[in-house]
Amino acid sequence: MKQTLYSATAAGAAILSPLHIATAQAPDDAAAFVNPLTEETDEIVVTGTRFATPLDQVGRSVSVVTAQEIDLRQQRFVFDALNAVPGVQVIRSGSFGAIASVSLRGLPSDQTLVVQDGVVLNDPASFGNGFNFANFDTADIERIEVLRGAQSALYGSDAIGGVVNIVTRDGREGFGGEAFVEGGSFGVFRGGASVLGGNDVASGRVTVSGMTARGFSSADEANGNTEDDGFDNISVSSKGRFQPSANLVFDAVVRYQDSRNEFDGFSAADGAADADEIGETEELTAAGFATHTAFDGMLENRVSVAYRQTDRLNTTEGATSFDAVGERVSYEYQATLRPADWISIIAGAEYDAQESDVAVGFGGDQEIETTSGFGLVQVQPLPFITLNAGVRHDASPDFSDETTFSISSAVTIPQTGAILRGGYAEGFRAPTAGEFSFNPDLFAEFSEGWDIGLEQPLFGGATRLNITYFDQQIDDLIAFDLAAFTFVNIQTFSSKGVEVAFDTRLHDRLAVNLAYTYTDAENLSTEIAAGNQPYHRVALEILAQPTDRLSLSLGLNYNGEEEDTVNTLDDFFLVNLRGAYALSSQLEVFARVENVTDADYQDNFGFGTAPLSAFGGVRARF
DSSP: OEEEOOOSSSTTOOOSOSOEEEOSSOGGGOOTTOOTTTSOOOOOEEOTTSSOEEGGGOOSEEEEEEHHHHHHHTOOBHHHHHTTSTTEEEEEOSSTTSOEEEEETTOOGGGEEEEETTEEOOOTTSTTOOOOGGGOBSTTEEEEEEEESOOHHHHOTTOSSEEEEEEEOOOOSEEEEEEEEEEEGGGEEEEEEEEEEEOSSEEEEEEEEEEEEEEEOSBOGGGTOOOOEEEEEEEEEEEEEEEEETTEEEEEEEEEEEEEEEEEEEETTTEEEEEEEEEEEEEEEEEEEEEEEETTTTEEEEEEEEEEEEEEEEEETTEEEEEEEEEEEEEEEEEEEEEETTEEEEEEEEEEEEEEEEEESTTOEEEEEEEEEEEEEEEEEETTEEEEEEEEEEEETTEEEEEEEEEEEEEEETTTTEEEEEEEEEEEEOOOHHHHHHOTTOOOEEEEEEEEEEEEEEGGGTEEEEEEEEEEEEEEEEEEETTTTEEEEEEEEEEEEEEEEEEEEEETTEEEEEEEEEEEEEETTTTEEOTTOOSEEEEEEEEEOSSSSEEEEEEEEEEOOEEETTEEEOOEEEEEEEEEEESSSSEEEEEEEESTTOOOOOSSTTBOOOOSEEEEEEEEEO
């Protein structure tokens, strides 16, 4: 089966590479690098907008990272896969397993909502209700959708910057699977296996993956820190479907992660420095869905229950420094009505309960309950016009009620094939349990923003150009007042910029993808630029297949100068090389070299990054 790579960098997610790669088929039979203009390609359908919508009809700024792209780039964790997406900045605190946060369009990482298969992953026991991407392995991922801009009309609180929607792999008809092992620098050993199968009535998948590493110093070795910080991680996930009749489907997902990482301390006076600190994290995600369709598919009713638990324990020189459990349970009903081919309507209600139980550390025990109602409509009055509007009301006794609205459109200009996208959206972030423990009088942050973009195919579709402009402001931003030693609503934040992507096929066996992001993010109250947000970021991918068996890719990344509170971090340039060779229709070997030029840089003040390193492995499919 041929699989097509789609863009993770275009604002409208155009074709990343007009190249087809052959996987799980004999190289002699592989129709590699088929021209997609004459060959039928798979259509990507975005589900993170709640409407299952073909990508070229989505009016929001969405990028999609597929499993095929993750395999090609040999990316181990979700934050690796997000690094080249426009408008996304990944911030890490050192070695493998160190905290990895993701911010969208220059906004604080606490304003990024993370969803996996319909389950919100953000941790209520963290002060900002954020999510740590460091432990999420890519072995079971089908695609990652990145919705940029406020999405509270879709998802409620925390979706001010946008949503990272992770979709894991389904089962399949018949029986199959894959397994891989790899190793390399810093004592890295990683492996995993997936088994999937089923029929029209029942199907499922089970994946097990893990990694161990000696690591390197989380505190920058250039500052005299020499202690390696190791990492151990194991993940087990499954996804299943049971369809007893044509109009009734039951779905379930479960994911468990157990991680242990060594990390270094940080102080305002001394920065990051070697320390005997250990973090242990257990994460459990579980959800069940029942979907019933009626009236020949015109009406779809879905009920779901989802549960998420994050259990964290940190120790310093053997003594507990932080011990907390964050839990979230949600119940949702959603009805989708399609009275005609050109209109879809969604209406639903949700009850969400978050609990933070902090045994050691700031925060204490807190509970937040929210009841929500939402309505969405998608209209396609003409084949080349798609319009969306949505409204949501969130009510809670713990913070002021919030109503958010959004509207967007996608218009394809028939004469040129250009797609014009644009929209306005509102968002909010409710105070978290940890923040309420300091100040029970906090109220929600509120955001307004808009964007407009153009996707233009050129040279018969062999080249695509995407340009998007965005502008967003947040009022009543929650910040920590050190003098009063509490959280307060005192700040206003602004973010605006441009996202550009240029994708082209230079030859049937050679393609280039270039993405550029300009971000101007500033705290208007303090007149200080947003921390860890460069004005300029560039990601360049060169993809080649010299023979049917050999695939190569070169990644070039530039990160401009950035501020980190009172410190300025120098710009840096990274080069990564990857290659894979098919030994047979079921077996391939792969290798990569990261930071080829051995660049010495920091992307988070005081914390180290990996020097020149190499990895290799083997993958089998059956």
